[in-house]
Amino acid sequence: MTLDPSFMWTAFLSLFKALPTTLMITFVSVICGLFIGTVVALCRIYRIPGLSQLSTAYVTFIRGTPMLMHLLIIYFGLPILIDSLAAKWEWSFTSASIPLIGFVFIAFSITAGAYMSEVVRAGIVAVDRGQIEAAHSIGMTTPQALRRIVLPQALAVSLPNLSNSVIGMLHGSTLAYTISVVEINAQALVVAANNWKYFEAYIAAAVLFWGLTLLIERGSGWLEKRLNAYHRGGVM
Amino acid sequence: MIQLEQISKSFGKQEVLQSIDLQVKKGEVVVILGPSGSGKTTLLRCINYLEKPDAGQITIGDLKVDTKHPTKKEIHALRQQTAMVFQQYNLFKHKTALENVMEGLTIVRKMPKDKARTISIQVLEKVGLGNKLDHYPVQLSGGQQQRVGIARALALNPEVILFDEPTSALDPELVGEVLSVIRKIAKEGITMIVVTHEMDFARDVANHVVFMDGGLVVEEGTPEEIFQRPKEERTRQFLSRITPQATYSI
Ligand SMILES: Nc1ncnc2c1ncn2[C@@H]1O[C@H](COP(=O)(O)OP(=O)(O)OP(=O)(O)O)[C@@H](O)[C@H]1O
Ligand SMILES: [Mg+2]
Numbered sequence: 327m328t329l330d331p332s333f334m335w336t337a338f339l340s341l342f343k344a345l346p347t348t349l350m351i352t353f354v355s356v357i358c359g360l361f362i363g364t365v366v367a368l369c370r371i372y373r374i375p376g377l378s379q380l381s382t383a384y385v386t387f388i389r390g391t392p393m394l395m396h397l398l399i400i401y402f403g404l405p406i407l408i409d410s411l412a413a414k415w416e417w418s419f420t421s422a423s424i425p426l427i428g429f430v431f432i433a434f435s436i437t438a439g440a441y442m443s444e445v446v447r448a449g450i451v452a453v454d455r456g457q458i459e460a461a462h463s464i465g466m467t468t469p470q471a472l473r474r475i476v477l478p479q480a481l482a483v484s485l486p487n488l489s490n491s492v493i494g495m496l497h498g499s500t501l502a503y504t505i506s507v508v509e510i511n512a513q514a515l516v517v518a519a520n521n522w523k524y525f526e527a528y529i530a531a532a533v534l535f536w537g538l539t540l541l542i543e544r545g546s547g548w549l550e551k552r553l554n555a556y557h558r559g560g561v562m
Numbered sequence: 563m564i565q566l567e568q569i570s571k572s573f574g575k576q577e578v579l580q581s582i583d584l585q586v587k588k589g590e591v592v593v594i595l596g597p598s599g600s601g602k603t604t605l606l607r608c609i610n611y612l613e614k615p616d617a618g619q620i621t622i623g624d625l626k627v628d629t630k631h632p633t634k635k636e637i638h639a640l641r642q643q644t645a646m647v648f649q650q651y652n653l654f655k656h657k658t659a660l661e662n663v664m665e666g667l668t669i670v671r672k673m674p675k676d677k678a679r680t681i682s683i684q685v686l687e688k689v690g691l692g693n694k695l696d697h698y699p700v701q702l703s704g705g706q707q708q709r710v711g712i713a714r715a716l717a718l719n720p721e722v723i724l725f726d727e728p729t730s731a732l733d734p735e736l737v738g739e740v741l742s743v744i745r746k747i748a749k750e751g752i753t754m755i756v757v758t759h760e761m762d763f764a765r766d767v768a769n770h771v772v773f774m775d776g777g778l779v780v781e782e783g784t785p786e787e788i789f790q791r792p793k794e795e796r797t798r799q800f801l802s803r804i805t806p807q808a809t810y811s812i
Binding site: 454456459461462465466470479 | 612
């Protein structure tokens with residue numbers, strides 16, 4: 327078997343068709359995950375009765391199980407749940423009207439939420455207590471203080487870890503192919519199967535993921551520099 | 563007027579404040595003195611509820627708060643009527659000097675941005691930082707940071723400003739600039755409660771001096787009464803320990 331570089335290029339170009347799907351999965355799961363993660367982190371830090379225990383259970387369960395399981399459980403479980411509810415309440419809505427990618431969004435947001443809650447929590451804890459006290463002292467409510475003072479600083483601190491989470495979600499998005507969502511990995515499979523050139527197709531896919539990962543690292547490095555200008559005093 | 567009645571606070575078994583009473587008239591500067599661990603910081607922090615008192619009543623103007631069972635609204639109101647200058651400055655690290663001062667006006671007082679900006683610039687000019695508006699805290703010296711802290715408190719025009727050892731984290735050569743700013747605003751008739759170890763400053767700026775020890779107000783009076791004719795032995799001991807400069811000054 328010989329390597330076919332020109333096919334690799336063809337494959338590479340055809341992978342771009344699936345790029346929007348991969349980016350969409352990553353983007354949605356990261357944004358929803360960040361939101362879930364922040365809420366969960368706050369529930370745990372403020373030890374909100376009930377919610378705090380629930381949050382801990384959620385985080386340990388999700389982090390203790392593979393991401394593929396989350397997808398499969400949602401994919402097979404959610405329709406059962408929705409359809410039985412729909413039957414009971416006589417909704418016209420059924421699970422059949424959920425697009426496949428919807429399951430991916432839901433499952434991976436749940437996955438990302440658990441991982442990101444740990445990142446956000448570490449960031450919040452790293453913010454000096456004096457910051458929230460100062461915010462209270464000028465009359466801010468706790469939600470105002472969190473939103474305006476603590477969370478922006480916590481996110482800036484967490485940025486390197488958050489960018490790792492984003493990369494993790496990008497790479498994890500390939501699992502969507504198991505439920506027939508055509509993201510980059512599935513597209514590589516499609517291209518390869520037509521020609522029996524799996525190796526070339528997967529190398530092309532790997533190169534594309536590598537490029538995306540580099541972009542995320544670059545972007546987060548740039549953002550970090552901007553956000554943390556106040557840490558170094560912008561003198562350097 | 564500000565009135566504290568029977569404010570008590572314990573940490574675990576340790577009674578840090580034992581039924582403290584304190585009255586501050588409008589425009590008055592009250593200085594609190596006392597040895598380390600006597601509860602000065604805790605008392606200040608109880609006034610704006612950064613620390614939850616176990617019992618007692620706080621009155622600021624028309625606002626009367628039973629500290630044992632305050633509502634969220636009352637705590638919020640207490641904090642709106644007071645402002646605090648911290649020993650460690652506690653400036654918002656991700657905001658410039660100007661943004662630090664504007665924050666309370668726009669977010670808490672809901673003031674339009676341009677009006678808040680005008681006021682904040684005026685106040686920063688008053689503390690001598692009109693040329694540092696866009697500097698982040700890390701770009702400022704300790705003395706400058708503390709002056710921003712004072713501006714942040716001052717801009718809110720609170721009923722009282724609480725100072726907790728505003729100069730004790732500063733290098734000696736930076737203490738003067740901060741004290742002179744505090745002197746200046748004291749002369750403008752702003753009500754202040756100041757915890758400090760700077761005795762000359764205390765003598766100079768105070769209308770009323772309170773000496774605390776072991777969670778109690780041991781003695782209070784005018785600066786003359788406390789510094790020249792202290793009645794209590796503990797006050798005398800404290801003052802002789804803390805003002806030894808006179809003995810070796812040249
Ligand atoms: N959060 C806390 N938990 C437990 N103990 C505390 C806490 N804060 C203060 N204390 C204790 O309460 C006592 C009074 O502390 P406080 O900080 O009010 O003293 P202070 O008069 O301000 O002293 P200093 O001059 O050193 O600042 C001290 O013994 C201190 O150890
Ligand atoms: Mg103290």
